[in-house]
Amino acid sequence: MFAPEKADDRAPRSALIQILQMAYSGERAAAFAYQGHRRSVRCAEQKRAIQKIEADEWEHRRDLGVMLEQLDAKPVWWREIQMAVIGRTVAIGCFLIGWFFPMYLAGQLESNNIDEYDVAAEHADALDLQDLVRDLRVMAATERDHETYFATMVVEHPWLPFANAVFRWHPELRLQQRNSAAGPPSVRLARSLDAANVAAIAKQAC
Ligand SMILES: [Fe+2]
Ligand SMILES: [Fe+2]
Numbered sequence: 001m002f003a004p005e006k007a008d009d010r011a012p013r014s015a016l017i018q019i020l021q022m023a024y025s026g027e028r029a030a031a032f033a034y035q036g037h038r039r040s041v042r043c044a045e046q047k048r049a050i051q052k053i054e055a056d057e058w059e060h061r062r063d064l065g066v067m068l069e070q071l072d073a074k075p076v077w078w079r080e081i082q083m084a085v086i087g088r089t090v091a092i093g094c095f096l097i098g099w100f101f102p103m104y105l106a107g108q109l110e111s112n113n114i115d116e117y118d119v120a121a122e123h124a125d126a127l128d129l130q131d132l133v134r135d136l137r138v139m140a141a142t143e144r145d146h147e148t149y150f151a152t153m154v155v156e157h158p159w160l161p162f163a164n165a166v167f168r169w170h171p172e173l174r175l176q177q178r179n180s181a182a183g184p185p186s187v188r189l190a191r192s193l194d195a196a197n198v199a200a201i202a203k204q205a206c
């Protein structure tokens with residue numbers, strides 16, 4: 001399926017594999033964490049939204065597994081165990097730290113995931129693996145929707161200034177950037193409204 005490997009391809013190829021391996025296990029941690037997060041919220045609409053996000057993370061993990069196979073690589077076993085433990089621990093933590101912080105920290109995690117898939121797409125582009133570039137860009141877009149959802153949930157919360165100062169993820173700025181980013185305005189607005197609307201409905205319903 002892919003062009004023969006050249007000597008110049010080794011650095012981006014190993015960088016790409018490393019990101020995909022980390023992301024593969026990271027998606028497992030995220031999915032486990034969202035299982036706990038979903039159970040910890042009371043609102044049915046929020047439960048539904050988080051369940052959908054969890055399903056997206058499992059789908060990402062499946063897609064990443066296929067990509068690794070295509071690159072003749074395997075998941076890293078110790079990272080699998082580490083991320084499973086972290087995911088389960090975070091899931092329990094969601095019951096202990098209230099409503100706001102799981103929402104806020106999930107948004108920060110999603111923000112990091114966008115960057116991770118964009119960087120992976122750049123490496124895939126350097127290797128001229130255009131199928132992977134397309135799929136990784138779609139995955140980054142899904143993570144952006146997840147970030148928008150959590151950003152919309154917490155953006156008016158009174159604890160936001162404190163969280164911003166400590167954790168350095170700024171949902172209000174991310175929502176602004178989202179609406180002013182380059183790209184076709186109709187698509188941009190539609191995607192932004194989609195995730196934001198789900199959050200608005202969840203807020204109203206709870
Ligand atoms: Fe994901
Ligand atoms: Fe996500």
